[in-house]
Amino acid sequence: MNLFYQLHNFRYVIIFCQFKNSLPEQIATVSEFNEFIYKEKSSSFIAQAHRIDSEDDFYKILSKSNKKYYDASHFCFAYRLVNGKIKYSDDGEPHGTAGVRILNAIDHFNLVNTAVIVIRYFGGTKLGVGLLGKAYYKSAEMVLEKSEIINLSLYQRINFKIQFSQIKFLHKLIKPYNILIEESYFTNYAFYKMLIKKKYLEKFITDFQNCFQSTSEIITSQDFFYIQL
Numbered sequence: 445m446n447l448f449y450q451l452h453n454f455r456y457v458i459i460f461c462q463f464k465n466s467l468p469e470q471i472a473t474v475s476e477f478n479e480f481i482y483k484e485k486s487s488s489f490i491a492q493a494h495r496i497d498s499e500d501d502f503y504k505i506l507s508k509s510n511k512k513y514y515d516a517s518h519f520c521f522a523y524r525l526v527n528g529k530i531k532y533s534d535d536g537e538p539h540g541t542a543g544v545r546i547l548n549a550i551d552h553f554n555l556v557n558t559a560v561i562v563i564r565y566f567g568g569t570k571l572g573v574g575l576l577g578k579a580y581y582k583s584a585e586m587v588l589e590k591s592e593i594i595n596l597s598l599y600q601r602i603n604f605k606i607q608f609s610q611i612k613f614l615h616k617l618i619k620p621y622n623i624l625i626e627e628s629y630f631t632n633y634a635f636y637k638m639l640i641k642k643k644y645l646e647k648f649i650t651d652f653q654n655c656f657q658s659t660s661e662i663i664t665s666q667d668f669f670y671i672q673l
Contacts, residue, residue, distance in 0.1 A: 468600055469643055471526055471670060474555045475592040482583035486567025489579055491518075491587035494559045496523060499531075502559045503652045509561050517566040520580060521548035521557035538563075541577040549584035553593060556668075561623070596670035599624065599639040602648075605661040606634050617655055621648055624671070639669060 472496050482489040492509065496502045502523050510519060520542035522532035532543030546560050571579060606614055611634055616656050621644050627637040639647055645664065652662050 457653060465644075466478065467526065469598050471556050471591055471596050471598075472553070473555055474588065475594045478587055478591040478634070480580065480583065480587035480590055482586060482618040484571060484575065485581040486569045487558065487567040487571065487579070488567070489567075489583040490538075492561045492563070492565040493587045493591045494555055494561070496525070496559050498525070499523075499529065500654070506561060513563045515565075516563045518542070519559040519561060519602060520546060520564065521559060522550060522555050522584075524550055526556045531574040537576065537580075537635045538573050541573055542580045545577050545581040546584040549581055549588060552585065553588050555593070556586070558588075559637065560587065568660070593619040594672050596672045599669045599671050600642045600645055601667040602638055602640055603628070603663040603665065604634075604636040604660065605662075606636075608657060609622065610632055610634075610660060613655060614660075617651060618648075623648075639671065642668065 447486065465534065475483050476495060478493045480491045482491060493507050494502070496505065502521075506519065508519065513519075518535045518537055520533055520535045520537060522543050523531070524530045524547065530547065532547045534540070534542040542562065543589050546562055550558055550560060562580055607629070614634075614636070618638070621640055624639040625636065626639060649662060649664070651659075
């Protein structure tokens with residue numbers, strides 16, 4: 445069903461992104477924070493799933509976890525961003541047993557803009573490399589499995605300047621494109637700031653120019669957003 449959305453009717457804008465040439469049309473991420481406790485022998489692994497938009501977002505979250513679980517033995521993590529940036533840490537655990545295993549769990553669900561922190565409380569019994577790697581992977585996998593995963597679509601911002609007499613024609617034109625209105629105001633002209641799915645932009649501009657010719661103005665910005673309706 446094609447709808448003409450007002451901005452407040454969709455769920456949220458995720459990210460402004462400058463990496464426009466490599467952005468996928470759709471991504472998947474977790475909807476919100478979730479936590480799961482996994483136990484292996486005498487050790488406890490507290491796995492946290494977080495939705496992030498940037499590295500700064502992640503390190504703020506990590507700092508809060510460090511303060512909350514200040515007495516934990518290890519804070520291992522991994523994250524993947526839509527711009528291709530990844531990072532993971534074993535935080536003192538044997539190389540390859542923690543961070544990369546957590547990243548493997550994120551990739552298993554094909555997620556981006558997602559971070560998982562696994563906080564370990566060592567219980568006194570060494571697990572060995574194999575069992576330790578399995579524990580970190582399993583704890584990350586379980587917290588993601590129990591999280592709500594959502595799909596987000598890529599939108600680009602466009603701006604319009606039209607005459608008042610053309611407003612009803614603009615509404616008719618944008619209806620098939622599921623365009624989202626961010627802002628509108630009126631002076632001697634009607635001005636609109638809207639968001640459109642990037643894959644529809646080229647065709648929409650052609651339709652707009654054919655409909656209004658030189659009587660109106662459309663400007664595309666380099667602002668990109670991931671949005672869930």
